[in-house]
Amino acid sequence: MDIEAKIKSDMKALGCKSDLKISLAYNLYIHLVDEKLMYDTEYCYNKDIDTLYIVARPNKNDKLNIYVPIPTYDLISVSFINQVQENLCTVETGPTVNLAFIEGDFTTVIYTFTKGLVNRPPPHRVSQQRAKEGRRTFIDNELRKSRNEILNDALNGGVVDDDDCEVLD
Incomplete structure (x- = not known):
């Protein structure tokens, strides 16, 4: 056989x-x-x-x-x-x-x-999630653009105009 x-x-x-x-x-x-x-x-x-x-x-x-x-x-x-x-x-x-x-x-x-994977969310939920991710991406991109300026201000204590300060007794 x-x-x-x-x-x-x-x-x-x-x-x-x-x-x-x-x-x-x-x-x-x-x-x-x-x-x-x-x-x-x-x-x-x-x-x-x-x-x-x-x-x-x-x-x-x-x-x-x-x-x-x-x-x-x-x-x-x-x-x-x-x-x-x-x-x-x-x-x-x-x-x-x-x-x-x-x-x-x-x-x-x-x-x-x-087995056990999550069901697909309803369409309105997907659009809300995409909008939220879009806002996050925008904020992340803006932070990346200003990264060096933010780091310099943090390291140097930032620049404060005298006009913005008020002396308290």
């Missing part, structure tokens, strides 16, 4: 019945092992969401990453990504899942999704 048949047989033995999912997972596995040179690469199956996936370490001392093969023609929703994260992410792997989109010629593009 050749290696491809053995690996696909092992994937089927994990519980996956879909030949398409097995083929995609096999090609992702080979991509991660041969092209990306990942460490501790293993294929796994989650029966709750009927998904074959790969876990691997990009470097020897890194944590395990999760890679889920997806055909490029599948429609992916945020709820699907949340479902994958809920079922596959562990304390050991962290809140990140990598979706590996695989084309018919087995070209693979990997996107990383991290």
Whole structure:
């Protein structure tokens, strides 16, 4: 039995019945092992969401990453990504899942999704934030322009006109 048949047989033995999912997972596995040179690469199956996936370490001392093969023609929703994260992410792997989109010629593009990122703020909030950043940038630029003058005044005690001073008894 050749290696491809053995690996696909092992994937089927994990519980996956879909030949398409097995083929995609096999090609992702080979991509991660041969092209990306990942460490501790293993294929796994989650029966709750009927998904074959790969876990691997990009470097020897890194944590395990999760890679889920997806055909490029599948429609992916945020709820699907949340479902994958809920079922596959562990304390050991962290809140990140990598979706590996695989084309018919087995070209693979990997996107990383991290659970718990902040939702995009509403448009009025974004414009307020931009205005605030604009004011900060203006003030910073003005301070930079006058930096030498401000430093000289601070070091020399500043220059005070006699007209501006009042002597108190």
